[in-house]
Amino acid sequence: MDHDALLLPPFAHGSGPAPGLASGAAPDSASDSGAANRRNMALLVQLRWIAVAGQVATILVVELWLGIPLPLAEMAVVLAALVLLNLATQLWLRRIPDVSGQALLVGLVLDVAALTAQLWLSGGATNPFASLYLLQVTLGAVLVDRRSAWVLAGLTCTALLALAWTHRPLHFPGHDDAAIFSLHVAGMLACFLLDAILLVVF
Template structure:
């Protein structure tokens, strides 16, 4: 620009060759960045050295320190101070200072008069103004982008720390649940023996109503023993060690049937819209995750609960709806955190907290919102890749793996 507008005699061909070399280096740097591997400090340092070298050559060909654009060295120093660590920063300072010193002694003369008293009529002052504007704009751009990246990094670190804390909390709860299961085993067995004696007692056999109540108590005690046994069997097991092969629709159908059979709710609507069945791996953890959400819905709405299963291109979406009062705003803002609940009782909020952690482990998510009229909606999204078995040459039909899906 200076060569054509100010009619300054500059070695344009040599300067364009230097720019071409820098363009090639930038292309190589872009390809390196797209590999996805982390950029090391030494790589950033070398990249800045290339920039300093290109600027030095350009200044050498255009007047050295008499060129107003010599202050672009400050930009290299500022970028290095923000990106580099330790001795690399001071090395950049020393190298740029040495380049400035060398340019003051050796350079191609620039036929440009230093007459700042003419103000903007002086080409030198105009060059200083342009240099200042370039430095200011690039400073703002670089610092804004770097600050944005630092905020993103801090947010990721905070999220990782929060997740580590939650996982530690889950481990503690698992240990407590395992210990409680051990402790409950003995009293449950004692109650089962006593109920068996009562059922056979001649004095009690004459009372049919009491016999029905004893039978119901035996069923409930047996259910408690089954739950305790399940806790003890799954304690410490990784996903997959106690898993079973089934199909998505069979898993959902049996899950809905089991929940409806063991819980009381006036109206339970189950709608399986998954479509073409696919083989999958299921375990008690997946089932309990959905049970936790359904139990919360039943607690909020004993009259009506709905379970809807759908399939997107890459995920299984399970939606649980209720007709209760919905989530308070403060609960929605902290949804999924432990002990955040509208029930107002000790231990509240752990069911949704555990459900969210299970879904997150599988690469999915749990989201909640309130319905427009009344009630709440909790949506569980699970990637199909994390639960569905890969296709095999010897394909099995859904009926081979489990019963076909249904609506209740």
């Protein structure tokens, strides 16, 4: 459901600039690349805070408004892990001047893992928010090198395939098939809107 609006100039592939940069020129040294990666890691932190807030809001709507029971304790553990990861990353960024491309990839992989866990707990591939994987792939395509981006794409495809086979199914008490389908379509539209807004803003 497994989610500072600043406009981004186009990213240089593998080490693009983060919000607020005036120059879109690609870095020409390891130091410049590390500094750009550091700014991009800060961008991931911002997006992760949005992801956490978005997941909390979605869980509350689904559980309290729609009346669909969710495994709240397990989902709260995933959210707590994301919060701890973000706090640790912020402390780490204050102590280092540069960030490697591998560290960026690790951050993206951890985000994919958290999204996968939340989806597994809430319907797997049938969850309309499964398309949030595309946001992770897009971030990988502009933030890390080509090989790492392919690794991330393969990981998300594998995760989605696995979720089609194994997941914790949702139960919809008091909802007939037509109502369930309508909820699914509404979820798909909400997810598409979220993807579009985040991609344009960041």
